[in-house]
Amino acid sequence: KQEVTQIPAALSVPEGENLVLNCSFTDSAIYNLQWFRQDPGKGLTSLLLIQSSQREQTSGRLNASLDKSSGRSTLYIAASQPGDSATYLCAVSPGGYNKLIFGAGTRLAVHP
Amino acid sequence: ETGVTQSPTHLIKTRGQQVTLRCSSQSGHNTVSWYQQALGQGPQFIFQYYREEENGRGNFPPRFSGLQFPNYSSELNVNALELDDSALYLCASSRGGSEADTQYFGPGTRLTVL
Numbered sequence: 001k002q003e004v005t006q007i008p009a010a011l012s013v014p015e016g017e018n019l020v021l022n023c024s025f026t027d028s029a030i031y032n033l034q035w036f037r038q039d040p041g042k043g044l045t046s047l048l049l050i051q052s053s054q055r056e057q058t059s060g061r062l063n064a065s066l067d068k069s070s071g072r073s074t075l076y077i078a079a080s081q082p083g084d085s086a087t088y089l090c091a092v093s094p095g096g097y098n099k100l101i102f103g104a105g106t107r108l109a110v111h112p
Numbered sequence: 113e114t115g116v117t118q119s120p121t122h123l124i125k126t127r128g129q130q131v132t133l134r135c136s137s138q139s140g141h142n143t144v145s146w147y148q149q150a151l152g153q154g155p156q157f158i159f160q161y162y163r164e165e166e167n168g169r170g171n172f173p174p175r176f177s178g179l180q181f182p183n184y185s186s187e188l189n190v191n192a193l194e195l196d197d198s199a200l201y202l203c204a205s206s207r208g209g210s211e212a213d214t215q216y217f218g219p220g221t222r223l224t225v226l
Contacts, residue, residue, distance in 0.1 A: 099168055
């Protein structure tokens with residue numbers, strides 16, 4: 001059974017720091033991995049999607065890497081800003097059909 | 113292009129009641145997936161509908177049921193509500209039911225069961 005774990009559960013940093021959020025999964029047979037952002041009480045916004053054949057994806061200040069063999073992904077946020085404060089969720093698609101398995105998220109607070 | 117919409121935004125019910133949540137998929141999408149997100153947890157997959165047929169189901173009891181209509185909008189029905197059903201219910205639409213199709217999420221419906 002696929003399980004997704006995110007570490008740390010919460011993180012509080014001053015503005016300007018570079019951050020690394022971690023995601024691990026137990027079954028390496030995944031189709032893709034996505035990182036989402038969720039603001040309090042809101043829906044999910046997709047940030048980056050990495051196909052299983054890829055190693056990383058970049059969008060602006062965000063960079064996500066994937067090591068499928070070790071069951072790990074990291075989300076790197078450069079030069080953090082207060083507007084980055086949100087919960088970041090990692091999800092894997094196990095393949096077969098279109099469902100996502102999520103971790104519990106990392107709650108990020110960036111203070112001025 | 114209209115995004116995924118959900119109604120209502122918030123809902124309060126009592127134990128034992130029944131509830132229906134609604135989701136309108138994004139234009140051009142024929143697949144809707146439903147997720148339950150308890151407070152402080154990640155979303156959990158409930159089920160998926162592809163072209164009006166159930167296309168997969170997570171570990172939820174039969175009192176969670178759904179429908180998809182010819183216009184690909186969808187309903188989630190929950191019978192005999194329990195306190196643990198209190199959660200944010202998210203729907204996501206996609207162009208198809210395969211793992212290659214990106215899911216786009218709606219804003220969610222917050223259900224509180226008293």
